[in-house]
Amino acid sequence: MKVHLMSPVDDFDPGLSEPTFADDLVQDLQLDFLFDAMADGDSGLRSIARAALLAPLTDPAVIAYRQGAYADCAQQPHLTTQLYALAVEALDLKHGVFMTPLHNHPQLELSHSIQLLGALVEQLDRLRSFCASAGRRFESVAFQKFFAMVKTELDDAYLGRLRITVRELSFPEGMLLSAKIGSGGHLIEPVLRRSKEENRRLFDRTPLKRPLHNFNVPEGDQAVAKALSALRDRGVQEVANAAAQATTHVLAFFTALRNEVGFYIAALNLADVLQQIGAPTCTPDPTSTSSMQAKELYDPSLAIRLGSAPVGNAVDLGASRLLVITGANRGGKSTLLRALGCAQLMMQAGLPGPATAFAASPVGRVYTHWAREEDRRLTRGKLDEELARMQLIVADIRPNDLLLCNESFASTNEAEGSQILTEVTHALVAAGVHVRSVTHLYSFAQAIAEHDSLETVFLRASRAHNAERPYLLEPGLPLPTSYGLDLFDTLFGTDYANAK
């Protein structure tokens, strides 16, 4: 019994180990704000959100599958919540039962499994009823498949069988075994049997063929009691195993249900938050052949942090793999870089995109190489640290992955930094890696511009900024200056800023 609400073939595992550099990515893109919004206070949902965002899907068909399921949940938020609650309730049942492994005590293991299984069967019944009534309100392929699976696997007849089995395995009227006699007189081949009702007689209700021969185990005789228990253990060994496995499987099923529906609950939480602050969202198009095209793209973490809809930007990368963003400080460059990273991750998690329109081809993994703000004061060894980090990234990164660089190698002088960054960028892009780089290094930008083969797209923080759109970026080759010339011009009445 598989859930498959987040992918048609794979199971979603929030416990999977995170990729290397996950923490860097979370810190650099400030994803914690995103996770918090998705969690809405539930630490379980937070883990699910984090796991989903850090495991980007690369198949557009699977992304579409998830988007379809999300659309259903967005249409039916109450039903989604109910379904989630069903799964959580099922998992709470296991806290009532002592569940340590009991391999050498089959009878005990069996009785625990049966106790839990009995309660889980009722929960499965509730799930079945829910699916029967809610089924027609969900249109996505994902949910259709799920409801069909529940209908087939958990039909009336089967649930009835489960209930009977649970009852029988608590041996309400004693345990019946058949056995043969082996060499040495041992009892061998114990087989658990179902007694025949027709063998019961009026006065002695024992359901066995007459004649009967009885004996009673004397009370207080430990050795004999132990021997009897050992015989019972042998009798139930096989079913104890099967029951334990069945219980584990049903719990795993409900766990998967909780995780996958939880993901959509988290997605709905995010959509709510963004809607409340008036930030637009869209359904991203993962089938685009363009590297990336977006309208009114914004950084969702910033929006959540500020509690208001930030300025959006238009970006069109065409088929290019390299984007270089230059321009004044505080011009919104880092924010745009974050927005690009977040949007990519969100699309590849099947979530709505932070823009009015977003289309991109999926990348493999997302890496970040950020100048660490707080390190800026320490100049000694800083370049080493940056180089070391870049080295680790280069060792791991593969073609079609995405690298976001924010002021890389700014810790040394422009000539040196430019040279290093040029080489690294050129090599990575030529090898098929997507790079988006925010930088002050003018020589780097120049050198890159001279390599036609790279088909670089350049954006720069606009000088034509105004109060309404303070953080607008426009396409354009890098300028060798920032605002230093403007300032001089203002005071000295010169016009150097416009000379170039």
Next chain:
Amino acid sequence: MQTKEIGLFTSILHLRTGAKVPPQREDSLRDLALDQAFSQMCQEAPHAALAFRTLLQTVDEVQFRHAVFRGLENGELRAATDSFLKGMAACRHQDARSEKAKHPYQADFLHLSAATNYVEVVGAFQSALTTILPALKLESQGWTQLSTYLAEYCSAPAFTALARETLEVQKDFTDLQINILIRGGKVTVAQTDSEEDLAQSVLETFERFQQRGATEPDPVPSKPKFDQVQAWILARAALLHPEPFARLKSFRRATDLYRDRVLDRFTEEVRFYLAYLDYVAPLRQAGLSLCYPKVSADTKDFRVSGGWDLSLAAQRVAGGKPVVTNDVSLAGDERILVISGPNQGGKTTAARMFGQVHHLAALGCPVPGNESRVFLCDHVFTAFEREENLDSLESRLSGEVKHLHNLFAEATSATVFVINEPFGSTSLHDAQILTRDLFGRISDLDSLAVCVTFIDELSRLSNKTVSMVSAVDPKTPALRTFRIERRVADGQAHAHALAAKHGLTFEQIRSALKNPKVAV
């Protein structure tokens, strides 16, 4: 069920039953260091202790054993024998448990099991022998007679009846099934009534919950011990199905003594061979050779090439150290080997080897060496220094003399003497006289002997004596080689080398004195 002894075969150790021969003296075995080797071998073969100590009387008995040994050096025959022994031991074990059984019917079942096992094991061995032996083309009376005996035994009515009855009684129980209903402390036993398999039904119900790669089910525990509850159930099963149980009981009564005495004896005696082969196996693995000696009752010629000491080799191989081999021979009129030379040079080891080879050859065993020719002796007598005697020198000498006197009272011309450093507790003068006397007596008997002594002129006593000397490496005279060579005894060589090492040769002292040290 008694079986009368069919055919010629009685023992795998002896060609014919003959007069009882007294075992060798313990002190000789100790001196030859064979006692350690034998006691290790006897750990797997306690009944063979006597066999290791008793020498064979005729050459054909020796050859009889050689052939049996050769057979067991074949992998298949060895494996078949091992399995037979294992099976028979299991039967004996079950018989013992049957005797000790506390619960009714338990003894009967164990007996049935033992008898079934016996039939199977004997049958298997018999067919193994008929398959393996012809292919080996071994000329072994022992194996051939055993094979014939077994074939006749297995086709005899007593055995075939046993085989048939065990099967019939087993069959009664193969399909016998009972129902056991356990309600708390109350157990009810009844006949089965084709009840449905609940476990199977449960497994089918849970099948859709099977996970790929789920944990392996717990291994089914091995056969549980028989206990009181099973005994009570068994008793009631007997009430439900009286006939099979009655047949079981009468089977036990009728077949109480089902085992064949001859085969039982075989399982004990054959261990003599197996224990010896197992003892020497690691030594062979380490590269040492054993060979089947040419044994003669007529000629006293002796030869071993590449010989070594059995016990010493076992120790050295266990410690990963190399073993030195030696060639020793006596021919024509030669009777007495006189071994002299520097101490710790391997003389005593060589003397032991001489004694060991004679003893082992007379047991019909393969002996250490590449090639060997040995006389079939009647005793190996030893006279070694008694170190454990802390008495005064006088009583040591008297002890030694008494001992020698006892030996000579029993010795015959077929006796072999191994004498190590005689008369060490008396003066050189006396020792020379006494040792010469000893040699005279040995010569008169025309016995074979080896004597380790520093009185090297005795090696030139007569044409019966042969000198061997422990050799030194000419380049490093102080180093032992543990080789002994046939050559004229020259007590001087080694002493000279020792002196040179310490600057005390004639030339060194002369040079030293010629150039006196400058006084400080």
